[in-house]
Amino acid sequence: MNPLKKYLFNERNGNGHALGPIQEIDVPMRRFGEEEVDYVVIGVGSAGGVLLQRLARAGFRVLGLEAGPFWNTERDWVSDEAGSHNLYWEQLRITGGTHPLALGANNSGRGVGGGSVHWAAFTPRLHPSDFRIHSEDGVGIDWPMTYEELKPYYEQLELEMPVAGPAYYPWGDPHGYAYGPHPMGGAGDVLIQGCTKLGIGVSIGGPVAILSGSHGDRQHCIYRGFCIQACKVGAKASTLITHVPDALRSGAEIRDDSMVSRIHVNKENRVTGVSYFDVHGQEHFQRAKAVIVSGYAIETPRLLLNSACPGHENGLANSSDTVGRYLMAQAGNVVLGRFHDLVRIYKAPPAHALTEEFYETDSKRDFARGFAIQTVGPLPIAFAKQMMTAKGAWGWGLRRIMMDYNHWAAIALLGEILPWPENRVQLAEAKDRFGIPVAKVTFGLHDNDEKLIEFGKNKVIEVMGAAGAEEVVQETRFAHLVGAARMGTDPRTSVVDKYGRTHDVANLFVCDGSILPTQGSANPGLTIQALAARTGDYLIAQGESIFNTNHRDMMQPAIRRDLAPPGTYGRGVPRLANLTS
Amino acid sequence: MKGRTSVQPGYYPGFSTLGQQANWDEATRATVLKRVARSLELHFFTPEEAPLIEAIFEHILPQIDRDEKYRIPIVPVVDERLHTNRLDGYRYENMPPDQEAYRLGMQAIEEIARGKDGRGFLELTPLEQDKLLRTLHDGKPEGAHHIWERMPVHRFWMLMVQDAAEAYYAHPYAWDEIGFGGPAYPRAYMRLERGEAEPWEVEEQRYEWEAPEDSVSDIYELISGHDLHQATPGQGGTH
Numbered sequence A: 001m002n003p004l005k006k007y008l009f010n011e012r013n014g015n016g017h018a019l020g021p022i023q024e025i026d027v028p029m030r031r032f033g034e035e036e037v038d039y040v041v042i043g044v045g046s047a048g049g050v051l052l053q054r055l056a057r058a059g060f061r062v063l064g065l066e067a068g069p070f071w072n073t074e075r076d077w078v079s080d081e082a083g084s085h086n087l088y089w090e091q092l093r094i095t096g097g098t099h100p101l102a103l104g105a106n107n108s109g110r111g112v113g114g115g116s117v118h119w120a121a122f123t124p125r126l127h128p129s130d131f132r133i134h135s136e137d138g139v140g141i142d143w144p145m146t147y148e149e150l151k152p153y154y155e156q157l158e159l160e161m162p163v164a165g166p167a168y169y170p171w172g173d174p175h176g177y178a179y180g181p182h183p184m185g186g187a188g189d190v191l192i193q194g195c196t197k198l199g200i201g202v203s204i205g206g207p208v209a210i211l212s213g214s215h216g217d218r219q220h221c222i223y224r225g226f227c228i229q230a231c232k233v234g235a236k237a238s239t240l241i242t243h244v245p246d247a248l249r250s251g252a253e254i255r256d257d258s259m260v261s262r263i264h265v266n267k268e269n270r271v272t273g274v275s276y277f278d279v280h281g282q283e284h285f286q287r288a289k290a291v292i293v294s295g296y297a298i299e300t301p302r303l304l305l306n307s308a309c310p311g312h313e314n315g316l317a318n319s320s321d322t323v324g325r326y327l328m329a330q331a332g333n334v335v336l337g338r339f340h341d342l343v344r345i346y347k348a349p350p351a352h353a354l355t356e357e358f359y360e361t362d363s364k365r366d367f368a369r370g371f372a373i374q375t376v377g378p379l380p381i382a383f384a385k386q387m388m389t390a391k392g393a394w395g396w397g398l399r400r401i402m403m404d405y406n407h408w409a410a411i412a413l414l415g416e417i418l419p420w421p422e423n424r425v426q427l428a429e430a431k432d433r434f435g436i437p438v439a440k441v442t443f444g445l446h447d448n449d450e451k452l453i454e455f456g457k458n459k460v461i462e463v464m465g466a467a468g469a470e471e472v473v474q475e476t477r478f479a480h481l482v483g484a485a486r487m488g489t490d491p492r493t494s495v496v497d498k499y500g501r502t503h504d505v506a507n508l509f510v511c512d513g514s515i516l517p518t519q520g521s522a523n524p525g526l527t528i529q530a531l532a533a534r535t536g537d538y539l540i541a542q543g544e545s546i547f548n549t550n551h552r553d554m555m556q557p558a559i560r561r562d563l564a565p566p567g568t569y570g571r572g573v574p575r576l577a578n579l580t581s
Numbered sequence B: 001m002k003g004r005t006s007v008q009p010g011y012y013p014g015f016s017t018l019g020q021q022a023n024w025d026e027a028t029r030a031t032v033l034k035r036v037a038r039s040l041e042l043h044f045f046t047p048e049e050a051p052l053i054e055a056i057f058e059h060i061l062p063q064i065d066r067d068e069k070y071r072i073p074i075v076p077v078v079d080e081r082l083h084t085n086r087l088d089g090y091r092y093e094n095m096p097p098d099q100e101a102y103r104l105g106m107q108a109i110e111e112i113a114r115g116k117d118g119r120g121f122l123e124l125t126p127l128e129q130d131k132l133l134r135t136l137h138d139g140k141p142e143g144a145h146h147i148w149e150r151m152p153v154h155r156f157w158m159l160m161v162q163d164a165a166e167a168y169y170a171h172p173y174a175w176d177e178i179g180f181g182g183p184a185y186p187r188a189y190m191r192l193e194r195g196e197a198e199p200w201e202v203e204e205q206r207y208e209w210e211a212p213e214d215s216v217s218d219i220y221e222l223i224s225g226h227d228l229h230q231a232t233p234g235q236g237g238t239h
Helices: A008-012 A046-057 A082-087 A128-137 A147-160 A186-198 A244-249 A296-306 A380-391 A395-403 A447-466 A525-542 A574-579 B018-023 B026-036 B050-060 B075-083 B098-117 B126-137 B153-168 B172-178
Strands: A037-042 A062-065 A094-096 A253-255 A259-265 A271-277 A283-293 A328-331 A334-338 A353-355 A371-375 A408-415 A424-431 A437-442 A471-475 A478-482 A508-510
Touching: A037 A046, A037 A271, A046 A062, A046 A244, A046 A525, A062 A283, A082 B026, A128 A147, A147 A525, A186 A353, A186 A371, A186 A408, A186 A447, A244 A253, A259 A283, A259 A296, A283 A296, A296 A424, A296 A437, A296 A478, A328 A447, A334 A380, A334 A447, A371 A447, A380 A395, A380 A408, A380 A471, A380 B153, A380 B172, A395 B172, A408 A447, A447 A471, B018 B026, B026 B172, B050 B075, B050 B098, B050 B126, B050 B153, B075 B098, B075 B153, B098 B126, B098 B153, B126 B153
Parallel strands: A037 A062, A037 A283, A062 A253, A094 A437, A283 A508
Antiparallel strands: A259 A271, A271 A283, A328 A408, A328 A478, A334 A408, A334 A471, A353 A371, A371 A408, A424 A437
């Protein structure tokens, strides 16, 4: 029996497949079967969703292999914390080092849409300085590209998601958003009050990839507060609803529940295809003319390391010994303040106001780089765990403080941690259910990181106090993951070039958060999608030469706005239409 | 409270999230109702282990102030997680698998109890039980060091508190207790600011809440004094 489902949507839901209360897909999906495709994209998340859409629209035969399920949002998603575990990559990973990272719910997605299904959807851009921190501050490494190269893609993806935010955003490269900002919730009010009292500028109502007004077949936000549990409303952007529908309409195929175990390379050092396990545990080989790995900062290096073979003994595309190294998380200390009056923090999206006033290096401080301060919105279980660590609460004490849940507000640090070679992903001895070795993650902080966190944490505490909190506590934690297959110009110190092509294998690409050489203090989602659209344009411009030659053409492609999903143009606030270059 | 129990502790008398279920979507309603009607059968913990783990969780997240009928199952939820091997997405390199951690932890707690005067944990008074568990919270267990060498005591402690919190605060009775509005799709929230209640929510009515006298867990301190980097529990995401 061919385990590949022929018509995924019809099989699962006779009346079409819900991607929100209004949006639906009812087209049978194209099926390539075992025939060779042009591109296999491994992982259909933030980057993979955009890549599939671009490549399919340009006419390539493209197949996405996704380890998790293809969601039917009405059936599979719930407004419930404990009921949302299946959104996260919760399979075994080993974590260690001096500051072990918690993995899973707050940083790893699974299923079509990947992390963009459960992100809070803050979408700040990186600042121009982020692309050259080694030149400017002598730390980290410079990007192999400038902000100006990525800027058109920031503008483009802000329209495709689209992003709601203020008409004027003052930090980094000042810009504005074509969609209006959101109203405030309790955490936003606290951030505004605290910042205003201290004379700190604050951005209200965005930038977030959440609809402030209805848009095509997606409805506007209803402020229910369950963003991180996946947006059943369809207001928060995920590639599942912004790019995947157009990818399928354009002839892409997505095979869900398909866990890639190995990438194959032939004697000519060309990728020939991938092995993957289907939902029944049966192994398949899929031939492809080129492969793009979009598995994010842990699964991408894990797959490359697990694909070691003659000629690539230390892991595929790892002649630099950089695969898995320079893994980064951002400092994410959550500061919680108790207020005399009720806050009811569970309403409104967790992400709705922020400040980047402390983003850049300041010579008056004793560390390089900086941080942002953002709203967060812990629901009861997350809040209880925060109180366990922030206050040591347990037993009756935990019950007591939880009865005060509605009096507490939370805002958080988002601080830049620099890339370090010993912060890395390796293979553990333990194996997953398919027998594939799992990832072992090692993480630790350095002097600059610790000074930055100490200063940043105290600044957030100061803001919380200025907002009028009676009691202020904080929980040390980390947010997001990037790095571990970084891009660069030097093949001796990086895995891929600035278009995501591995230095070692000409028809193997990496495109996801793992290629970021440094991370700034911006949530990575927008940058990842912008990079994916740019890599898409590069691949499309290169055409067949990717499949036939080892020639590496570094010419910058022209941006292909015409390949965006329909409905991207002519929307938003008209006076900002000219902002896109 | 002092010995009296109630249907609904907390400052929101009469507030019922379950009473709002007609306004929830079908999938969410099914998930929450299944939780309320869950089976109390155990599959991971043996009948011999059950009384001990029940007694431990009665202190980690006590609820003797609740009417028997309105207590929230914790051990069955932990049991199911361990039985089905549902992970939070990671395991510390210095921790055994969760299943083994629980077995080791129970063994250690029993050993510490017996090490004092031969009584097992179940034979201690509630106050003695509370005090013993507090030594784990404080990272200063009085015994079973051969086990804590294999498993850092603070990691085991956090594992238990997290599991308890995840079970208790996932339950609609707990939402009623703390005034959390619960599921809100497709209805939406419309009063976002100043902590205002929706028309169907209940205003807070505070009273002097007291923990039972035979306990020590109402007063606690930040865990400190050993190599504890806080940034480690399996937090649900906040960002």
